[in-house]
Amino acid sequence: MGQRVIFLVDMQSFYASVEKADHPEYRDKPLIVSGDPERRSGVVLAACPLAKKRGVKNAIRLWEAQQLCPDAVVVRPRMQRYLEVSMQITAILERYTDKVEPFSIDEQFMDVTGSIRLFGEPAKIAAQIKQDIMNETGVYARCGIGPNKVLAKMACDHFAKKNRTGIFELGHHNIQEQLWPLPVGAMFGVGSRMERHLRRLGIYTIGALAKFPLAVLKKRWGINGQVLWETANGIDYSPVSRESHTGQKAIGHAMTLPRDYANFEREIKVILLELSEEVCSRARTAGVMGACVSVGCQGADYTHPAGFHRQTTLQAPTNGTMDVYRAAGEIFLQFWDGNPVRRISVQLSRLCSDKVEQLTLFESSCARRQLGYTMDRIKQKYGPGSIIRAVSLLDAGQALDRAKKIGGHYK
Secondary structure, eight states: OOOOEEEEEEETTTTHHHHHHHHHHTSSEEEEOEEEEEGGGOOOEEHHHHHHHOOTTTTTTTHHHHOTTTOEEEEEEEEEEEEEHHHHHHHHHTTOSOOEEEEEETEEEEGGGGGGHHOOSSHHHHHHHHHHHHHHHHHHHHHHHHHSSSHHHHHHHHHHSSSSSSSEEEOOTTTHHTTSSGGGGGGGTOOOHHHHHHHHHHHBBHHHHHHSSSSHHHHHHHHHHHHHHHHTTOOOOOOOOOOOSOOOEEEEEEEEEEEEOOOOOOOOOOHHHHHHHHHHHHHHHHHHEEEEEEEEEEOOOSOOOOEEEEEEEEEEEEEEHHHHHHHHHHHHHHHSSSSOEEEEEEEEEEETTTTTOOOOEEEEEEEHHHHHHHHHHOOOOOTTTOOOOOGGGGGTHHHHHHTTTTTTTEE
């Protein structure tokens, strides 16, 4: 079999681009998409190129962005609309190949190996896809081309996004010239912590990592060392497939609170229950249970960061809300320092099929398990706010407000 041809198609400033496409009056103005500052989610989610030229970056606080660009148009996110456009773009890509894998809401992999005879050379296909997306959605796309997913991703991130055409091909013929001189922190899969570790070994560029003895990397980081070395050398055998993100190892949910929560009984317990409900509902939908519950929290004091992330193993796997909630509450009380918190998370891991049940002599959990699935069906039919627990009606509760959102932002 010949060399594969993989695309990574990325949308420029996706949320901002959708807003500009829907509102032509904003076309020549700097535009920022930001959460609601009154609910502590006032951070920049997307900024158009005009705003970026003024120094606005994603994830900075809205007030900082407005200082850099006072005349910017600020709009709240419309997640439902962005999902619709993302699905529209997926449909466009599927005209060229049936092998399309969404990587995020604004990035999608394509395997066009079998499409070249029909549509022409890779660069021609990429140009036509970009044109189709622009004509039908008003969003500007960039395209990285490579023989595998990791090179297509880095071709897009480091080169296609910065050149005039918005298209770049990165392969084994030019990896040494183009990719290897880049700092090691720019490599896909290397975060700030790993970058520090690599620098301590004298590895400052991707090329240095590619030439570093593989045995040393494997001895220090095991399989992760192997993956780092392969990525630096442009090696990636993973296929483009819709099933690439199935078989997840954990299901979790986190919530940034609208204000500082300091009272365990009246506030924090409510959030732990709502998070447990969300996590278990997603587990039931996926047909799995978990044997490990993890809880994390972040303190409210930005100047002195505090918090924890701890886990416990259950006696038996579960996807029951109250089982997870009780375990989460015990973990929280054990490790919480008593200071106000601004973010809480709950996660269920060590997943297994929900078709298997561990029986006990003294308790039947069948009816209790079915209650959760029944609540899920009601929510699926009538909406997430159609049935909630009574504690969510308290001031601390967020379930009703979050029922109006997608991904933590209003639809």
